[in-house]
Amino acid sequence: MKPLLSVSGLHVGFGRDPRANEIVHGVSFDLAAGETLAIVGESGSGKSVTALSINRLVDFGGGRITGGRIDFTRADGTAIDLAGASERELTKIRGGEIGMIFQEPMTSLNPVLTIGEQIEESFRLHRGLTGRQAKAAARDALERVRIPDAARRLKYCPHQLSGGMLQRVMIATALSCNPRLLIADEPTTALDVTVQAQIMALLAELKRETDMGMIFITHDIGLVAGIADKVMVMQAGEAVEQGSLDEILDTPRHPYTKHLLSAVPHFEAGRAARRDYSRPKTPATPALKVEGLTVRFPVTGGLLRRQTGAVHAVDGVDFDLMPGETLGIVGESGSGKSTTARAILGLVQPIRGDFTASSNDPAKPERNAVQMVFQNPYASLNPRLRVDSILAEPVVASGRKVDAEIKQRMEMLLDRVGLPRNALERYPHEFSGGQRQRLCIARALMLNPSVLVLDEAVSALDVSVQAKVLELLVDLQHDFGLAYLFVSHDMAVVERIAHRIAVVYAGQIVEIGDAAAILSDPRHSYTKSLIAAVPSIDRRREHFTLDTRQVPSLVRPLGFEPPPAEWRDIGADHRARLEA
Structure with missing residues (x-):
């Protein structure tokens, strides 16, 4: 044949x-x-x-x-x-x-056209659909890849969707013509x-x-x-x-x-979870404490573009993070995990909630206590600046001068992240992806923070490079007493880096506690589905079953407030939200 x-x-x-x-x-x-x-x-x-x-x-x-x-x-x-x-x-x-799904959706979608216009184009060119037929087909295509509020999302431009949502749009477009x-x-x-x-x-x-x-x-x-x-x-x-x-x-x-x-990294249902840290039994000062964090984005409509509702991106999130501890935040794209991280750093404005961070150096301002390492090392570094200028950026932004002490710290941090000192005189394009992420980590440590927020910090790296960066993060945590807020969708990676895990669903934490306990004995239905979906080298030719249940919408009418959370304790450091 x-x-x-x-x-x-x-x-x-x-x-x-x-x-x-x-x-x-x-x-x-x-x-x-x-x-x-x-x-x-x-x-x-x-x-x-x-x-x-x-x-x-x-x-x-x-x-x-x-x-x-x-x-x-x-x-x-x-x-x-x-x-x-x-x-x-x-x-x-x-x-x-021949359909094609590309790796990076932001470079594959036109930033000035709506999602609907771009999907409809495929139906018009290859299937001859026009007008309402093309619009209906585009909506059905989004629903097939489980994008909530598909009819509303068709009117969005690419910058209004998360990376995961954009990838689903790309998949919907590629599959539109079978x-x-x-x-x-x-x-x-x-x-x-x-x-x-x-x-x-x-x-x-x-x-x-x-x-x-x-x-x-x-x-x-x-x-x-x-x-x-x-x-x-x-x-x-x-x-x-x-x-x-x-x-x-x-x-x-x-x-x-x-x-x-x-x-x-193979997922082992909690057996590979870190055990090199235990929470103090007596109350201690957290490196980061978050209480009632709430972030909402307005939804407007009508001729006068009045606000008709709000996207409840983050709803009443509470947790604390101790020095030397890693809290992994997991959940599906659009669940609010990255928005939580960005709100803590002041990149997104919450409508209410308190978060406090303790600095490693009492003489330094609290705002320098939390620093971030972003997902894409290629987009995080200015290609026109040398490495010494890149590492100096946070220092200059904090109002300090780049003196001999700062130069010495640059060299020390390059040593710690495994890069030669002559890297200071080079440009980002002269480094590999893994080396660039090491530079991002060194830059984040320039102000001696107590907390590092790592938003999908290793997801863009090859598996062997990923393993080395994870080892580096563990070593740095031991040496500097850092606390990590580790945002990721990769459960196998989270299992190897996190001491505790917070599972986020529809803007709310639904389960939180010891990593080994949650991964080996999940109690909330969403956590169970999350762990059941983790791919494994031992599960060959798996028969994936399509879940046709509607993804819950985060859009709520004006004035809506969710009911207070009710929790049940499963263990000493493991609790889950009660389900309706």
């Missing part, structure tokens, strides 16, 4: 002389209809370039296919070599027969495990209905185990190993494959 896609001897290069600057070296593979191939590898391995070459999008990024064939079987049974196809032929195939081949480049990186499971269920349902083939690019081996039929491992532009899922996971042959599998 003719394969849906056959790639043979693919070579891809960049620049004026693409043959001399080759990135992909002779990659070959076949994909049958209804089959899923997972391409795994670290940043720079060539997996994304290989995927972009299939529908020739690599041409728009300065790349050129310098050798090989890409034979694709179209819906009418005819075959076409995409490597040599004209742009006119490719325009008909892209989107209609393509014969779907190329998914890290499609669930920005999503929490429950939504990730639903996206996997949606993709699996489409595969069953349409016999769609899929190329799934990821660094999450647990996710590969649940969805892939075949696996191809790439390193330095070459396919170093490929075979069936069981062969690669159970009997890997290549040293790089073994390295990847050993570097992946």
Whole structure:
């Protein structure tokens, strides 16, 4: 039987002389209809370039296919070599027969058009829908990927949605035309495990209905185990190993494959939770205390744009964080976990609530006691500044001069984060992703804070780099007595870094306490669903079930106040909110 896609001897290069600057070296593979191939590898391995070459999008990024064939079987049974196809032929195939989900949604969506306009465009171009039909189809597409208030969200622009929500919009757009081949480049990186499971269920349902083939690019081996039929491992532009899922996971042959599998953090239901800290039994001064934190965003409507309601992004959040302790905040995209972190730093204005932070240095202002490390190290560093100027930014902002003592601290922190001292004279583009995140951590420590807020601080990193950064964070915590507020959707990472966990759902904490207790014995229904959705290398070819329940809306009418929370104590440091 003719394969849906056959790639043979693919070579891809960049620049004026693409043959001399080759990135992909002779990659070959076949994909049958209804089959899923997972391409795994670290940043720079060539997996994304290989995927972009299939529908020739690599041409728009300065790349050129310098050798090989890409034979694709179209819906009418005819075959076409995409490597040599004209742009006119490719325009008909892209989107209609080959769908693409990109890793970074903010660079893939037009910032000046609404979400609805961008999804409707796909239905107009490839399915001939217009007017109300296109609008209805766009709304249905958003509902399929479990975006709440889909009709209202169609009117939003991309900047009004979280990263996870934007990724769901991208997935909805790619799936709108039921393509014969779907190329998914890290499609669930920005999503929490429950939504990730639903996206996997949606993709699996489409595969069953349409016999769609899929190329799934990821660094999450647990996710590969649940969805892939075949696996191809790439390193330095070459396919170093490929075979069936069981062969690669159970009997890997290549040293790089073994390295990847050993570097992946596996979720162990609390057995791998940290036990190097215990809370003081007598009352002590918290590094950070949050009481009744409430953040709401106005919703307007009508001709005069009057406020008709409010988005209850965070509703009455309480917790305290002790020196030397890590509190992991987990929950799905849009649950309010990042908004909580930003409100503590003053980046979002709460309508009420108190939060106090104790400084490591009584002579320094309290506002310097909390510093933040953001998710994307590429966007967090000014590309025009040298590292010494970047590290000096928080010092200058606090009103201090950059003197010999500050220079000495810069050098000390570079040593502690594992970077050479000559890094001070270099620019951000001269560092890898992991090194840039180390620079972000060093910058956050310049003012000697007592609390670091880490918002998805390792989610953009490769698994081996991620493991090293987590080790660095643990070492720094021991050396400086830091308290961490660790916001993440990756339960396996949270298990290895957090002492305590707060589970956030619909703007409220629904379960909080000791990490090992919550992960091994969850009591709230949402926490149970969160843990049940965590992918594992031991769960092969998992049958994902599509959850069609409506996601609760956070939009409330004016004047609405939620009832006071009622809790039940499960253990000494474990309590869960009572469910209605």
